[in-house]
Amino acid sequence: MKETPIAGALASEIDGLEHSRDTFITHWAEMGSSWGVPRSVAEVHALLFIEGRAMCADEIMDRLQVSRGSVSMTLRTLADWGIVTKTRQRGDRKEYFEAEQDVWNLLSLIVRARKRRELEPLLAALDDTRQAANIDSTADTAELKAHLARLDSMHDALRRLDRLSDQFIGRGGKGLDVAVRLLSSFL
Amino acid sequence: MKETPIAGALASEIDGLEHSRDTFITHWAEMGSSWGVPRSVAEVHALLFIEGRAMCADEIMDRLQVSRGSVSMTLRTLADWGIVTKTRQRGDRKEYFEAEQDVWNLLSLIVRARKRRELEPLLAALDDTRQAANIDSTADTAELKAHLARLDSMHDALRRLDRLSDQFIGRGGKGLDVAVRLLSSFL
DNA sequence: CAGTACTTTCAAGAATCTTTGAAAACATCC
DNA sequence: GGATGTTTTCAAAGATTCTTGAAAGTACTG
Known part of the structure; x- marks a missing residue:
């Protein structure tokens, strides 16, 4: 250290x-x-x-x-x-x-940057992986189906987070503070 | 690589x-x-x-x-x-x-673990930092006030996230999927 | 346009983090 | 309890990542 x-x-x-x-x-x-x-x-x-x-x-x-x-x-x-x-x-x-001095804005900017650099490329890669598995494998076994289902469930969840974050922490989004307030109001 | x-x-x-x-x-x-x-x-x-x-x-x-x-x-x-x-x-x-095969559950568990290991200790440290600054500095200058305000704004935002995440991704919380659905329904 | 002030780049070195593998510990079986 | 199979530990090696500092680059200034 x-x-x-x-x-x-x-x-x-x-x-x-x-x-x-x-x-x-x-x-x-x-x-x-x-x-x-x-x-x-x-x-x-x-x-x-x-x-x-x-x-x-x-x-x-x-x-x-x-x-x-x-x-x-x-x-x-x-x-x-x-x-x-x-x-x-x-x-x-x-x-x-x-x-940046506004903490909510700061956190939004950090999350936005990481999403761009890391989440988006991963999503693209998962997309490709899914396509490739589908084409490569001639057999339509239960194993293949289960594999595709796993890839899909991962991809769908991450894409959902991706889209949602665009709405709240994206440029001109509603802001992280709004998201936090919305969620808090539900408890 | x-x-x-x-x-x-x-x-x-x-x-x-x-x-x-x-x-x-x-x-x-x-x-x-x-x-x-x-x-x-x-x-x-x-x-x-x-x-x-x-x-x-x-x-x-x-x-x-x-x-x-x-x-x-x-x-x-x-x-x-x-x-x-x-x-x-x-x-x-x-x-x-x-x-764990359920992706939402998986993500919750990951976030929960990181929160425990990293966010919580940081919050505790910020608390101490704030106390120390208050005691150490005899002068009650504008500079000191601004410093404390910065520490507070950071601490408050992080604590808010911490509490909120307890409600959604904590053991027996509502689940990350519920949070995502709630936020989505507002768009 | 030459001089000066400042910034960026990048290869080499330093520091840190990760992995290995063999020995010790543990657990199960007969 | 001893033999056997399995897991854990941890110091040292290896790999990766970060930092440095000097040289090259850029931009202002008179």
Whole structure:
């Protein structure tokens, strides 16, 4: 496990607020890495979120003690997911970055990105797998039928989730918060 | 990337059905590993799901070409998540394992396991972080207030998801399928 | 357009995570 | 209880993924 992300600052400057931010960064990164998000990507995001202001690459490097290259790739990843946006500051050549502050929106963007990158390709692959099994196998055995039924049940459930998520977390969807409220109102 | 999980079988035995199973295993493992599930765990689960019958460790080893030790650890993980169950076969000392076949139930069990292992500890940590920040910092500045507000908004949203998921995917909950139907009926 | 400030790229190295396999533990049978 | 079959453990090896840092690229500025 990596060191705590305290850096640049002298020990005397580390007050409760700074310490609390570090704790948040550590825990968020921990969660991220168990979900397959590189630790440093989660750390940079956590930093931008918890600072709540635009920061430049240098500041991030110093604060988290990671290399320039790593910060660059990490920020690009976060920008691709849409949870961090580039901003410019007048009279300064540097690029600044800030994180989405609305948590429901943040979660929607994360889910949306993963759905695109992972769920959609899987659905396409399952489609192909099903077609191939049907054509390849001349025999129309009970075994084949059961196999196709299994593929179908998986495919159908995932497609249903896919479609539903388009409606709630997709661009211009109703929003994750609405989904949560709807479900809560049924209990 | 690893080889396709064809094994033990001679080339001549590989018919369309077998090939389709392999394809499914490969894609499921692919998805799993991008979500932080070890490839071989996802492979073993995919095999048991798509075969739809109880299998013993030896058969799994041969089919996926993985070591005995790996199969043992993997099956234990899957059993902990509740998506694979041990069974005994009369007149045979071996343990057999079979995968949950209902997809909605399967997805519920996966989400439930991850919530327990990852979301709940994060929530507890955020709680502590918030308390600590409040106590540590003597000053009652606007900055501190904004920081606490950020922690709170994150904590509240995640807790809301946590509670909601208890109701739908928890033991004896209404089921993920019910949640999906409810949401669908609103569109 | 040359100089400067900043960013991106990517091959090599570092760190982390996964798998192996053989020994120990366990369980069942006679 | 001893023999036999089966599972688990875990240190070391192997594989994968992540990070670095220096060089190349880009874009502003005077």
